[in-house]
Amino acid sequence: MAARREMVLNAFTMNCVGHINHGLWTHPRDRSADYTSLDHWTALARTLERGLFDAAFIADVSGVYDVYGGGIGVTAREAVQLPVNEPTLLVPAMAAVTRHLGFGVTVNIAGEHPYTFARRMATLDHLTGGRVGWNIVTGYLDSAARAVGRDGLDGHDTRYDRADDCLDLLYKLWEDSWDDDAVRRDRTARVYADPAKIRAIHHEGPFFRSAGVALSAPSPQRTPVLFQAGSSGRGQLFAARHAECVFISAPDRAAARRAARGLREAAAAAGRDPSGLKVIMGLTVVAGETASAARDRLADYVRHASPEAGLAHFGAGSGIDLAPYGLDEPISTAPSNAIRSTTEAAQRRGATKRQLLAELALGGRYPLAVGTGAEVAAEMEGWMDEGEVDGFNLTRTVEPECWEDFVALVVPALQERGIHKTSYREGTFRRKLFGRGDRLPAGHAGRRSGA
Numbered sequence: 001m002a003a004r005r006e007m008v009l010n011a012f013t014m015n016c017v018g019h020i021n022h023g024l025w026t027h028p029r030d031r032s033a034d035y036t037s038l039d040h041w042t043a044l045a046r047t048l049e050r051g052l053f054d055a056a057f058i059a060d061v062s063g064v065y066d067v068y069g070g071g072i073g074v075t076a077r078e079a080v081q082l083p084v085n086e087p088t089l090l091v092p093a094m095a096a097v098t099r100h101l102g103f104g105v106t107v108n109i110a111g112e113h114p115y116t117f118a119r120r121m122a123t124l125d126h127l128t129g130g131r132v133g134w135n136i137v138t139g140y141l142d143s144a145a146r147a148v149g150r151d152g153l154d155g156h157d158t159r160y161d162r163a164d165d166c167l168d169l170l171y172k173l174w175e176d177s178w179d180d181d182a183v184r185r186d187r188t189a190r191v192y193a194d195p196a197k198i199r200a201i202h203h204e205g206p207f208f209r210s211a212g213v214a215l216s217a218p219s220p221q222r223t224p225v226l227f228q229a230g231s232s233g234r235g236q237l238f239a240a241r242h243a244e245c246v247f248i249s250a251p252d253r254a255a256a257r258r259a260a261r262g263l264r265e266a267a268a269a270a271g272r273d274p275s276g277l278k279v280i281m282g283l284t285v286v287a288g289e290t291a292s293a294a295r296d297r298l299a300d301y302v303r304h305a306s307p308e309a310g311l312a313h314f315g316a317g318s319g320i321d322l323a324p325y326g327l328d329e330p331i332s333t334a335p336s337n338a339i340r341s342t343t344e345a346a347q348r349r350g351a352t353k354r355q356l357l358a359e360l361a362l363g364g365r366y367p368l369a370v371g372t373g374a375e376v377a378a379e380m381e382g383w384m385d386e387g388e389v390d391g392f393n394l395t396r397t398v399e400p401e402c403w404e405d406f407v408a409l410v411v412p413a414l415q416e417r418g419i420h421k422t423s424y425r426e427g428t429f430r431r432k433l434f435g436r437g438d439r440l441p442a443g444h445a446g447r448r449s450g451a
C-alpha cells in the first residue's frame with residue numbers, strides 16, 4: 001500500500017477553565033480548574049508528546065465575553081474563557097519537559113508594539129530550540145479595545161490592514177536585522193557579535209513606525225511558524241499572504257473541502273507554493289473502548305455541559321446578543337464587526353436559537369467524532385480524504401482524560417492506517433511540519449521583506 005500522508009495533530013487548549021466545550025468544569029473528573037498550576041501544563045505536555053502530537057495550540061482572548069445578555073453573568077458563572085491567564089508564559093515550562101512538541105501560541109497584534117513582541121517570540125524560539133508557532137489574531141472583542149482605552153474595535157477589514165503592516169515590520173525584525181553569522185562568540189578577537197552584520201531596520205507603515213536594531217539574535221526559525229484563522233474574504237487574503245497553517249471550522253466535509261481549496265488557490269494566486277500551507281480543522285473527539293462505552297461517555301459529558309455558556313461564547317464571536325431571542329425566532333441579519341465568517345455562516349443557514357442550543361449540546365461548535373479508536377480514526381481519515389484538510393486541532397472535553405483516551409485509543413488506530421507518525425522527525429517545528437528547512441520558504445512574503 002502506498003504511504004498515506006500523515007496528519008498534523010494539535011491539542012487545542014487555553015490558559016483558562018472553559019475553552020470550547022463549556023460547562024465541563026462541573027464534571028467530577030475534570031481538572032481544567034487546575035490551569036493556574038505548572039504541574040497541570042507539564043503533565044499535559046508529556047501526554048501530548050507520548051501521543052506524538054505536533055503541537056499544543058494555545059488560544060487566547062484579551063477581552064471578556066459581555067455580549068450575551070449585555071454583561072458577563074453567564075460568562076463568569078460558567079468560566080467562559082474568564083478568568084484567562086497569559087498564554088506565552090506556559091511555553092517554557094512545557095518545553096522543559098518535552099523534546100519535540102511544538103507550540104502554537106495565540107497573541108493578539110493589538111496587545112503591544114511589534115518591536116517588543118518580536119523579541120518575546122524570538123526568546124521563546126531560542127528557549128524551545130525552534131519549536132514555536134504564532135497564531136496571528138486581530139481581535140474581535142469590543143471589550144478588549146475598551147479595556148485598553150480605545151472606543152471600540154477598528155473596522156473588520158482595517159484590522160487585517162493593520163495586521164499586514166504589523167507582519168511587514170515583524171519580518172524586517174526577525175529576518176533582516178541580523179545576519180546568520182552576526183554572532184561570532186570569538187573570545188580571542190573579543191568579538192561577541194560583529195556590528196558589520198547587524199543593521200537597523202526602518203519601517204514607516206500606515207499603522208506602525210519603527211527604526212532600530214532587533215534586540216534578539218537570530219533564533220532557530222527566525223520567524224515562528226505562522227498560524228491564522230480568518231475565514232472571511234479579507235481574512236483569506238491575509239492567510240494567503242502570511243499563514244503557513246490555517247485553522248478552519250467546518251460543519252461538514254464539503255464545507256471543509258471548499259474552505260481548503262479556496263485557501264490553497266488564494267495562496268497560489270499570492271505566488272506561493274500551496275503545499276506550503278496546511279489546513280487544519282477543529283474537531284471534538286469522544287473515544288471509548290467500545291462504541292457503546294464511547295456513547296455513554298458522551299452522554300455523561302453532555303449532562304455536565306452548558307449550551308447556554310456556548311451561546312455566550314457564540315454571542316461574543318458573532319457580535320449578536322442571543323439572550324433576548326425567542327427559541328424559533330430567526331437570528332438578526334445585520335452585519336457585525338466581530339467574526340464575520342461566524343455571522344455569515346449562521347445567517348446562511350437561517351439558524352435559530354433552538355438550533356444553536358442543539359448544536360452546542362456539548363457546548364462547542366466543532367464536528368464531533370464519537371466511537372472506538374478505529375471508528376474515530378476512520379472518521380478522521382474521511383475528513384482528510386473528502387474534506388481535503390491536512391490535520392486537526394482537537395478540542396478538549398473532560399481533561400486530562402480526553403487527552404489520555406485519545407493517546408491510548410485513537411493514536412494506535414491512526415498509526416495503523418498510516419496517517420499518524422510513529423516517531424518524531426528531528427529539528428524545528430517548521431522542519432517537522434513541512435519536511436523542509438527551518439526558515440520561511442522562498443516565495444513567502446517574509447522572505448522578501450528587505451530592510
Ligand SMILES: Cc1cc2nc3c(=O)[nH]c(=O)nc-3n(C[C@H](O)[C@H](O)[C@H](O)COP(=O)(O)O)c2cc1C
Binds near residue numbers: 061106138235249282
Ligand atoms: C477556529 C477558530 C479559532 C480562533 N481562535 C481565536 C483565538 O484563540 N483568539 C482570538 O482572538 N481569535 C480567534 N479566532 C478568531 C480569528 O482570529 C479571527 O479574528 C476571526 O476568525 C476573523 O474572522 P473573519 O476573517 O472570518 O472575520 C478564531 C477563529 C476561528 C475560526
